[in-house]
Amino acid sequence: MISLEEFTRAYDEHHAAMFRFAYRLTGLAADAEDIVHECFMGLLRPGCGFDAQRTPLRTYLLGAVRNQAAKRFRRREDAAAEVNTPPDRRSPETQALRAEMEDSVARAVLGLPDAQREVLILAHYEQMPLAEIAAVVGIEVGAVKSRLQRARGALREVLSQYQERLP
Amino acid sequence: MNDQELDEALNRWKAPATPTPLRARVLADYPRGERRGRRDLGRLLRWSLAMAAVLGVLAIASAQSGGGALENLGEGINRLHMNTINWIHDLWVGHIASAFRNSHPRIYVDGELRSDAEFGGSGVGVWLRLPGEGKYLVALRRTVFEGPAPPRAGRFDGHVLEFKAGERTVRIESTGTFGFHERLPVYVMGPVDR
Known part of the structure; x- marks a missing residue:
């Protein structure tokens, strides 16, 4: 041991x-x-x-x-509903929108299908190479790439509305 | 939204830092993990010894009984059958109880969530320790007790383990369901220590 x-x-x-x-x-x-x-x-x-x-x-x-x-x-909806990120109090107006966006990012990521979410988290937040992600998840590198693309595409669609409202 | 903007948006979701007490909790469990390995081996040895003892008793009873050889053989087979059924049932219930324990269920005492209560056990037995009150031994099979079993104090359906501990109602609830929803009786002893 x-x-x-x-x-x-x-x-x-x-x-x-x-x-x-x-x-x-x-x-x-x-x-x-x-x-x-x-x-x-x-x-x-x-x-x-x-x-x-x-x-x-x-x-x-x-x-x-x-x-x-x-x-x-x-259940994913429960998890997404419970995410409660504290608002940034450093400045008044745009910070509310930024806090809302942070919450929305969490919800959007948690709303992804499991297979896409895990790949996105490891690639974006943990900055892991695709080969290592493939080893963690137990799939081919090509499948990692396509899941990552689909995840980013879905997130881009959801989050773009917030991006437009930010200064 | 281009790639850079998406990355910036994603970076807004910060993960909290690892809670400081987690390190102490994990490291404190180091010897427990070691003991668990020994327990598995010990359990296997106990089962082997129990089966050997059952077979030995059957052989002696068969040799000493005044009945005929066929009658002795029938009784022996019947006892072996019952012991085997009990053994399989113990294994199955132990498997369900183990999965239930490992699911980190939430513990409610008189309807109040108690994060300070400890919950553990092995085989068909579990225990619940309430700070300042003591440890309750909860058995899911009567076979756990060598003497007379205490009266039935609750039930377990693979998802919720509910029982009376003294004057309190304890509800231990998992997020999952284990087994086939069979309702098992629960026997409680304690508190046995403080």
Whole structure:
């Protein structure tokens, strides 16, 4: 089994990306926290399928986050409805629209089909190479590209109305 | 909206920072994960020993009984059959209970969400610890008890585990449903410690 030192290093190196990924998949910080916890517990179990010779730890852990998020039987509408980003209070007028847009971005991303959402999050927010995304999601690089294009196309359509209203 | 504008729009959605207590929570569970592996092995050993004991008892009873050989064989097969059925049922209920526990269900006590309550267990047994009150042992099978089982205190349908703990009503609710919606009786002991 992985030593405590390795386990601690793994947490310190990867928890932030895992938490962000889980948060953007579920839309809920509490769920993201539980998912990250469960993924690290999975690393300790005897039946853990991680093989350092075959898969980088980051790829394995982000794949585990994806699986855990999929298990959480959460209806997308509920998740989107619960996203509650605090408004930016630094300036009065356009900030309201910016806050609204931030909320709209969250809703739009959470509203994407699962297959497109996970690819978009890993590509845009985690800046992962397409090959690594393909390894996390378990599909071909070509499929990653097409999902990403579809996701960005859908988001462009939804978000363009807000963009036009911003100064 | 061009690519750059879309990227800028997407960047407006910030993820919160990882909660600081999560690190301590994960690292504190390090030995627990290690123990869990030992528990799985221990459970397998216990099952093997139990089956060996059942077969041994059957063999001795068959040899010492005054009945005929066919009668002894029939009784032996019947006992083996019942033990096997119980064993399979224990495995199935244990599987459902395990999936339920791992789904991070929400815990309500008298209708109030209690995030401070701890919930765990193994096999067909689960436990609930309420801070300042103690730990309640909840069994989903009568076979858990060596002596007489306590009276039935609730039910479990794979989605909700509901029972009476003293004067309180405890409702543990998962987001998923496990098993085939069979309604299982629940037996509760406790609180056993504080």
